[in-house]
Amino acid sequence: MTDAVRKESAAVASMATHWPLVRALMGGTAAMRAAGSAFLPRWPNEEQKSYEARLAVATLYPAFSQTVRILAGKPFSKPLQVGDDVPERIKGFTENIDLEGRNLHAFAGDLMVDLVSTGISGILIDFPPAEGVRTRAQELEAGLRPYWKRYPPGTVLGWRTKRQAGVVQLTQLRLLEIEHQDDGEFGETSIEQVRVLEPGTWRTYRKRQSAAGQEEWALHEEGVTTLQAVPFVFCYGQRKGFGVAVPPLLELAHQNVEHWQSKSDQQNILHVARVPILALVGAEGEVEITVGASSAVKLPKDADLKFVEHTGAAIEAGRNDLKDIEQRMLQTGAELLVRKEGAAVTATQISSEGEGNRCALQRMTEDLEDAIDQALQFTADWIGEADGGKVALHKDFGADSLGEASASLLLELQAAGIISKKRVILEQQRRGVLSADIVADDELQDAGEDGPPLGTMDDPAAVV
Template identity: 50%
Template structure:
């Protein structure tokens, strides 16, 4: 039993419901193997050793990870734009917005990918303590604070770190966050311990587990007050269901990726079995020795004897292959659907003119990130005593008119990443009507070879440093 301050609330558990699934898919093959029977069931009658072998050779087709990377990068394919209402002091702080070297563009890009992948992320606008535990100032002058780097900064909050919250009509009244803190461990090492940060309006405190006690023994460690009226936390929604409620926008793609993982494992297993023919013998007679290999023969003593290799017909293999291809196509479509603008709107300018009713789902995610960034900048302004934090704008003119167009773009990105062959790309473009159906791939490849290297790829022999 956890102490109440460490216990995750039911609402927070609902917010984190799909985190383990997304963690495994984003973690790749190693993480999926580590999840074991959670995502790759052991079939009835399958021996433990056989299952362990099947799990050890299974590999993940990274559809979910790649889709999140490609789609999440689109709003940040161009630099974010600061509005004229962003104070110069705040814009300067945005060059290292998290005090870890990330500027606002890079910080929001990672927050956005997290919100798209998990459905939710958060921004905590924190400020270093300026008073000690007894309420005495740590710095004499404002210049001392500046010299020590005391300033507001952003902290990215993963949904797994949220233990619970309380709220009223004005917003959050309490927020509990799970943190990992490094503390000294002897003279030359550190160790990581858990800490719970409790934020309240105008105050904060941290709790740590009491040494040599059970999990339910926690006590306050530090506390303080803030100059802000509210809690400096901003939720970032990938797919908003309500206040502090969300789910992954591509959850069905995640489930399909797990289905692909399982089906691909079955396919690998049946291919292994089918590639090894079984020697069948019938009525060879007593005392016949078998020697199988080149230059060998078997002499049977029974005239009705028979011996042959029994091989798999391949019907199940082909059915499995088609099933895997169908799943891959469904996954591509699931990702592409976020890029499809509703009928009647083609570009961002048209979307804005229609009050954004025709925005594609990914554009709406980008708008959520924009809104959250503006709120975070306003909190930074309140820390600094500024009247307003201003606004930023993300690139959003990436909607596609049709699902075929959107999925074609994802296919091209996959091809450029080396995960899809040129021939397969040509076939998929034909299937979508982008390439005429009467163009043969062999003919097209010859045309590509005749036209020479792509622009910018020709080596300059006069330049010794040219790649």
């Protein structure tokens, strides 16, 4: 068997160009430092030791990761609603949809994080091996049932499709998996394998030593299924085609890297500016100088001794640059919440919700609902039910303007500890939401005198 089974398709390879950036930002400061020069290049003529020292103290402003988590959490601020048309047996499955203890609400929340961050994810609706089980009664007795497995970006290697009755359907799907096996009494070994799914069949491939002593991918196991379809559903953030999407917040990711680099520059110049340079002017030859609180300095005639300090102009320019980038990042993240005229919605949505304008995050939520409904139908197919039913997610979070959306995001970023309460007041003043006469420091002091916020009276640690 050739290595083709493990090779990413051209479509996957194209999408994958964005994933290292997204994963590093989602991983925080440690992941960005580990990425090294990929996102924090060395300056021309910068010594390696100096660069490593600069990298070691760089810290990430987590605008991208926190914006992703805030936006992805909005559809799940209220419980996912399982429709009355979902069969009772499947409703029972939703309490532990993945057979790992996660209910459907939590499982869908993980999918939404994938969609907002990388733009793509997938659900495999699988069934455990059923050796010797031939009837539905035997399945029930053995406790066998369909379960869902999430396949995040990087685990789908490629696919083939064909159009049947006007609908694009999967005819082959390749999935990258990691299998864990016990190694001795306490150890564990991780084995990479590729799962190939086709209608009615499955195969797995693993590496093995060939007769020539070389590693090659070879068939490991195979079997048949009762489904004449590939039970996999793609979920999209910003869809570009079947199985293809881009990160909805890609521009925010690039802006966050820009901030990472500018902040490193700012840290470096602050370090330089805080250490004044002692300059001796007008002395010829070697002059010994002892500097200290209890030392006196004797200078040659016409010589001058003074500290040379940074003017601070570059520091202020750097601070303003960081503020500008932070403002742009806030605006970029908020755009997913702004309702857009002419957004693509169905007539049912328009009539039921009284409006045709939808924000990007609402459309993503509706697409995720559709994907979950498809997964429910595959679940029904596995157990012989005619209809899998539908679910509903919370979608009442759109904003009518960018100002309204960014104001809302400001408050949630402050609640997450990313920005200060003073910054919120200043930004709301800039937007005209608060009076320009308000002094932020006075408001914060008055708020402290008002006592703890409502709902926290019983919490002695609560502070304003």
